[in-house]
Amino acid sequence: MNIGNLIKISFRALSNNKMRAFLTMLGIIIGVASVITMLAIGQGSKVSIQSQISEMGSNMIMIQPGAGMMGGVRQSASDMQSLKMEDYNAIREKVDYISLISPSVSSSGQFIFGSNNYPASISGVNTEYTEIRKLTVDEGNMFSDLQIKSSAKVCVIGQTIVKNLFTNGENPIGKVIRFNKTPFTVIGTLKAKGYNSMGMDQDNIVLAPYTTIQKRILAITYIQGIFASATTEGVTDKATEQISEILRANHKLKATDDDDFNIRSQEELSSMLTSTSDMMTILLACIAGISLLVGGIGIMNIMYVSVKERTREIGLRMSIGAKSKDILAQFLIEAILISFTGGIIGVILGVGASVIVNLTLSWPVSILPYSVFLSFLVCTVTGVFFGWYPAKTASELDPIEALRYE
Amino acid sequence: MNKTIIEIKDMKRDFVVGTETVHALRGVSFNIKEGEFVTIMGASGSGKSTLLNQLGCLDTPSSGEYWLDGHSVGEMNKNERSTIRNRKIGFVFQSYNLLSKTTAIENVELPLIYNPAFTAKERRQKAQEALESVGLKDRLYHKSNQMSGGQMQRVAIARALVNDPVLILADEATGNLDSRTAFEIIVLFQELYRKGRTIIFVTHNPELAAFSSRNIVLRDGKIIKDINNETIASAREVLEKMPKQEEN
Ligand SMILES: Nc1ncnc2c1ncn2[C@@H]1O[C@H](COP(=O)(O)OP(=O)(O)O)[C@@H](O)[C@H]1O
Ligand SMILES: [Mg+2]
Numbered sequence: 001m002n003i004g005n006l007i008k009i010s011f012r013a014l015s016n017n018k019m020r021a022f023l024t025m026l027g028i029i030i031g032v033a034s035v036i037t038m039l040a041i042g043q044g045s046k047v048s049i050q051s052q053i054s055e056m057g058s059n060m061i062m063i064q065p066g067a068g069m070m071g072g073v074r075q076s077a078s079d080m081q082s083l084k085m086e087d088y089n090a091i092r093e094k095v096d097y098i099s100l101i102s103p104s105v106s107s108s109g110q111f112i113f114g115s116n117n118y119p120a121s122i123s124g125v126n127t128e129y130t131e132i133r134k135l136t137v138d139e140g141n142m143f144s145d146l147q148i149k150s151s152a153k154v155c156v157i158g159q160t161i162v163k164n165l166f167t168n169g170e171n172p173i174g175k176v177i178r179f180n181k182t183p184f185t186v187i188g189t190l191k192a193k194g195y196n197s198m199g200m201d202q203d204n205i206v207l208a209p210y211t212t213i214q215k216r217i218l219a220i221t222y223i224q225g226i227f228a229s230a231t232t233e234g235v236t237d238k239a240t241e242q243i244s245e246i247l248r249a250n251h252k253l254k255a256t257d258d259d260d261f262n263i264r265s266q267e268e269l270s271s272m273l274t275s276t277s278d279m280m281t282i283l284l285a286c287i288a289g290i291s292l293l294v295g296g297i298g299i300m301n302i303m304y305v306s307v308k309e310r311t312r313e314i315g316l317r318m319s320i321g322a323k324s325k326d327i328l329a330q331f332l333i334e335a336i337l338i339s340f341t342g343g344i345i346g347v348i349l350g351v352g353a354s355v356i357v358n359l360t361l362s363w364p365v366s367i368l369p370y371s372v373f374l375s376f377l378v379c380t381v382t383g384v385f386f387g388w389y390p391a392k393t394a395s396e397l398d399p400i401e402a403l404r405y406e
Numbered sequence: 407m408n409k410t411i412i413e414i415k416d417m418k419r420d421f422v423v424g425t426e427t428v429h430a431l432r433g434v435s436f437n438i439k440e441g442e443f444v445t446i447m448g449a450s451g452s453g454k455s456t457l458l459n460q461l462g463c464l465d466t467p468s469s470g471e472y473w474l475d476g477h478s479v480g481e482m483n484k485n486e487r488s489t490i491r492n493r494k495i496g497f498v499f500q501s502y503n504l505l506s507k508t509t510a511i512e513n514v515e516l517p518l519i520y521n522p523a524f525t526a527k528e529r530r531q532k533a534q535e536a537l538e539s540v541g542l543k544d545r546l547y548h549k550s551n552q553m554s555g556g557q558m559q560r561v562a563i564a565r566a567l568v569n570d571p572v573l574i575l576a577d578e579a580t581g582n583l584d585s586r587t588a589f590e591i592i593v594l595f596q597e598l599y600r601k602g603r604t605i606i607f608v609t610h611n612p613e614l615a616a617f618s619s620r621n622i623v624l625r626d627g628k629i630i631k632d633i634n635n636e637t638i639a640s641a642r643e644v645l646e647k648m649p650k651q652e653e654n
Contacts, residue, residue, distance in 0.1 A: 005519055016507040316503045319464055320565070321492020321520040323485050399491075400464040403503065 010333040025342035031295025032346025035375035040354040042281030044365035059230040060266040097239035100229035102129040118164040124213025140188030148209040156188040158205035303386035315402030327395035335387025339380040412438040417470030430456040432627035443599040448624035496566025500578035504550040536564035556587035592641040
């Protein structure tokens, strides 16, 4: 019996029973499609959170004064005076794993331009800050090192500030706005970044030289924080360690003393946030797993029953000369045709459904190759096995027993 | 002298059902020569079907010997029995056993599909000839569920003929048909007999004995009568005397 004949037999058997073939396929289609779609949604939200976090800065490390807790009372970081310019300079010179670093001081108050005013805070930083936070200058320029040296009263403003102060659509560059009573010349605007994953408006921002804020606004010599960029994401931990050592040495802390500063990295933040989306992915994966299981059982049942139902047909085929292996081959080919066709349709539907979810609900989706592979594999293997197994049992019967099967 | 197609010696078949043993065949022996038309008769449960299944290599006897066209069936394995069924035997069952939703010609082709000696074209050709010989020339592409009982049995007979078997076995082939249609089928078997086919025809209806060349009667798994019939009645004559009805 040649394979061509077998394929012909299988095709005839399938096309003579299209409904049965379709119903069998349906289990596989739904199983595969639902798993792909659910995991795509889960993964999509994870990817989108990660990309939003990476938008916040490039391998950012944030250093603030004060331990996490002090006698059970969280002290405001800006009240602490333990972080000095010396610390900043030491880190800048000694830490190998950072590429960018900026001191940070800030003050909040009212910005005024003409008759418009808008409450916001002003951040005193250096020229590297924009790169650390992935900010880009839209129009005009960032302030220069020279302007930092001279504590120039210049600022670069975000789009939210532009919108609220320059309501008549004036060009902000060159205009003088006042922060409380101090006048600042706007020398640049920042490109819009929108809201971050925590719902913070990243365009509600005003940057000025840190020296200006220190001397002309706050009248302080310490700094309130340090922002740095690790050279790569992988060395964030090493950089954090070195910074910690340097600060402990600078602050003359004994081995038993707690840190009087705290260091947080973007990586930490990212793992914290992705853990919630991981939970969601796990939840969806569980649902997907269950639907795969239910789908598998469905495939198993319908395959088993539909082959069992054909025991008489098997008996007839054997009585007119089919060998056991002919029967097995026929049912195996049928099961493969059904399972693979169903699997492929399932993949197409799953991908299609993911795209539709993305387009209609604008949820981020990301299709995982392993979910496609795994669901396809599980469903087709179940389908093929449970198409083959009852056929094998039936083909081992004497033809007359198979013919008598009710 | 015609050659011997079937030779069985002391064939027994026991079925174990729970703790009981049913002796369906209690030692049956006979020879059948080429060209004979044998009816096997007996009451229901007398072992006719069991005997026919042994002759058709569909079942294995508990003991006894069986030669079919010179081959010892007892020494064959399952695959060899499949092959011998495919090449030497044609079956006609009471319940037709056609593939559902499948055209007449595809049903008839089926035995040849399991014989690699035939090409697709030869299969078509032979199936068509077989269907023509049973009078279904214009029903080649009708599906099994679009045909009457008589037509389905004709398809089954065509399927039994298509592989040029040495032996045609029929188990209550007219059992599901009304008497007129039944006689049409008998007419067909008589035509095959006249062409020299060897036929074994199982029936519980004693009236049908007159139309064959030899009668074997079973009771309780044993042969109680085995006679040759010298004056074979013509089924066609009987059919012509029957009240006519509309062919559907
Ligand atoms: N598969 C089987 N299992 C158990 N008993 C069987 C089986 N086939 C037939 N028999 C028994 O063998 C006897 C002969 O049956 P069968 O050959 O079918 O009779 P017939 O065809 O003459 O009506 C009956 O008593 C029947 O119950
Ligand atoms: Mg019977």
